[in-house]
Amino acid sequence: MQRNNLRKWLLSVGAVAVVALPMPSWAQLTKYDLETRLGIEAHVGDVTGHAKDAKPDYRRYCVGCHGELGDGNGENFPWIDPKPRDFQLGVFKCRSTPTGTLPLDQDLFDTIARGMDRSNMPQWSTFTKQERADLVAWVKHFSPRWTNEKPGTPITIPPEPEVTPERIKAGRDVFARVQCWKCHGVLGQANGPSAATLTDDLGRPIAAFNFTEGARPKCGDTDRDIYRIFMTGLDGTPMPSFADNIKPDEAWDLVFYLRTLMSQPSKEKAMAKQLGLKPVDPNAPAGQQ
Amino acid sequence: MSKRYNFAAVLSAVVLICCGALFLGQKVNAAGEGKITGTVKLDGAAPHMKGIDMSKDPYCAKIHASDPGHLETYVVGSDGGLANVVLYISEGYSGPATVATTEPVFDQKGCMYTPHVLGLDVEQKFKVVTSDQTTHNIHPLPNPMTGNIPWNQSQPPGASPVEKSWKAAEMIPVQCNIHPWMHGWFAVVKGPYATSDAKGEYTINVPAGNYTVTAWHEAAGTQTQKVTVAAGGSGSANFTFKAK
Numbered sequence: 001m002q003r004n005n006l007r008k009w010l011l012s013v014g015a016v017a018v019v020a021l022p023m024p025s026w027a028q029l030t031k032y033d034l035e036t037r038l039g040i041e042a043h044v045g046d047v048t049g050h051a052k053d054a055k056p057d058y059r060r061y062c063v064g065c066h067g068e069l070g071d072g073n074g075e076n077f078p079w080i081d082p083k084p085r086d087f088q089l090g091v092f093k094c095r096s097t098p099t100g101t102l103p104l105d106q107d108l109f110d111t112i113a114r115g116m117d118r119s120n121m122p123q124w125s126t127f128t129k130q131e132r133a134d135l136v137a138w139v140k141h142f143s144p145r146w147t148n149e150k151p152g153t154p155i156t157i158p159p160e161p162e163v164t165p166e167r168i169k170a171g172r173d174v175f176a177r178v179q180c181w182k183c184h185g186v187l188g189q190a191n192g193p194s195a196a197t198l199t200d201d202l203g204r205p206i207a208a209f210n211f212t213e214g215a216r217p218k219c220g221d222t223d224r225d226i227y228r229i230f231m232t233g234l235d236g237t238p239m240p241s242f243a244d245n246i247k248p249d250e251a252w253d254l255v256f257y258l259r260t261l262m263s264q265p266s267k268e269k270a271m272a273k274q275l276g277l278k279p280v281d282p283n284a285p286a287g288q289q
Numbered sequence: 290m291s292k293r294y295n296f297a298a299v300l301s302a303v304v305l306i307c308c309g310a311l312f313l314g315q316k317v318n319a320a321g322e323g324k325i326t327g328t329v330k331l332d333g334a335a336p337h338m339k340g341i342d343m344s345k346d347p348y349c350a351k352i353h354a355s356d357p358g359h360l361e362t363y364v365v366g367s368d369g370g371l372a373n374v375v376l377y378i379s380e381g382y383s384g385p386a387t388v389a390t391t392e393p394v395f396d397q398k399g400c401m402y403t404p405h406v407l408g409l410d411v412e413q414k415f416k417v418v419t420s421d422q423t424t425h426n427i428h429p430l431p432n433p434m435t436g437n438i439p440w441n442q443s444q445p446p447g448a449s450p451v452e453k454s455w456k457a458a459e460m461i462p463v464q465c466n467i468h469p470w471m472h473g474w475f476a477v478v479k480g481p482y483a484t485s486d487a488k489g490e491y492t493i494n495v496p497a498g499n500y501t502v503t504a505w506h507e508a509a510g511t512q513t514q515k516v517t518v519a520a521g522g523s524g525s526a527n528f529t530f531k532a533k
Contacts, residue, residue, distance in 0.1 A: 018495075054467075059375065072500070087426075088434075089433040089434070090433055091433055091438075091439060098437065099440040100440030101438070101439075101443050143433075145433065145438075148436065177445060177446075177469075178424055178443060179423070179424035179445060182346075182424060183466070187357040192528045193345040193346060194346075194466065194467045194469070196343065197466075198466055198471040199466070199469075201430055201439055233441050233442070234444075234469075235439065235440070235441060236439070237441075238426065238428065238441070238466030238467075239441070240426035240427075240428065240441040240442050240443040240466075241440075241441060241442050241443065242443045243442075244442060244443075244448065244449060244451065245443055245444070245445050249499050252332045283347070283414060
């Protein structure tokens, strides 16, 4: 009751002070909020992670960037870019689940081991499985989303078909139709017309992925990873989900075509060379590549 | 080819009419005997709205070739009526959630959002559609701490509608990363609401009672007024904003 009154009072003061902006300020969690959630668990395969067991590892290896409260505001924050993830928001790039849903524990577990290419997040493959699972639970305890929601249902990825020249050509048509080149450029050089103005969800400038400089995509570089990236989107970034607009079979075609843009040698690259495949023409009318 | 364009023209006409119908429909979305009416005005001269350079995307530039698109922060009618103000009952309403006769539609048309501000009730379903022959991504940016979860979906030409709803009351900015000038709002409120039209007029249908009406504008801020609605009667609340 008393709490309620205090809240009302604070609300009315706030209303007078800030002309009653209906947008709530981005709430900051406190240590107290976090302690109440320390019982949270993570389940990866047959390993069960416990948040409370991860505290020493987090304080030793993670706190410098991700911060004591998991808000990505560690002491290294001003000096690094891309910025550390704010775990309090519960929004994650690398998911096997649809856009706008929580990732699986397995997704977070994989991200810790994989690291984030071209960022300050290294590969933490030195942790044991148990330690990583504990850290997953620790990451989850920062966001109230994990108490209020369940992770999304992972997307279905059909078995990878055999790559053929026809599939690579079909993949190029998908690349043209959904206009990947608007940001990634017709050659995958991250120089499309919209590339220069991209910002992340917090309004910070962000670059599109450049396929041509030998970098690994942040959420993994296997064919299945690439499939998953554009079918789930990278939440928190401008990369949207294409799940409603690319059929599973076409998605594999697109994966094969994206391989031809990458600088790493591949079967797909060799086939495209043999085909004499030209980059998409941004000025061609729809469906006439 | 020309057949295709005809089809596109008919399709966009249909979408436009639907949007129009929706705009009218918004004013009568809560079952009730009484109503609150009023006009929202902007005090003083309408601020200049910058033209938008759409040359990055030839498709968008072509549509606006004769009449360049303008920012829509302040849309002011000839009598000073302020459009795109969302009016809702912030206190005094405890009835059922809004029952809309039609599902609100948020259209991407000519590389702009139509409407610029879409009023919504909490948990009310709405559709995001595209009338454009260029790819958009629809990317709302709510504060995840409210319970509203950000998502980001692509809509290439001819994409099927995206149907969504929001869990909590919040004024949610929405953007397209491909066309950085595209900026709109999902104004999610609890209970009956209305959006002011081109003349600044609105009607909220509510049962008899004592209410506080809040008027929200994306740049000019919010104002509140107390209104009493008698059974079968109507209350009135006029608002005047100053441009900031």
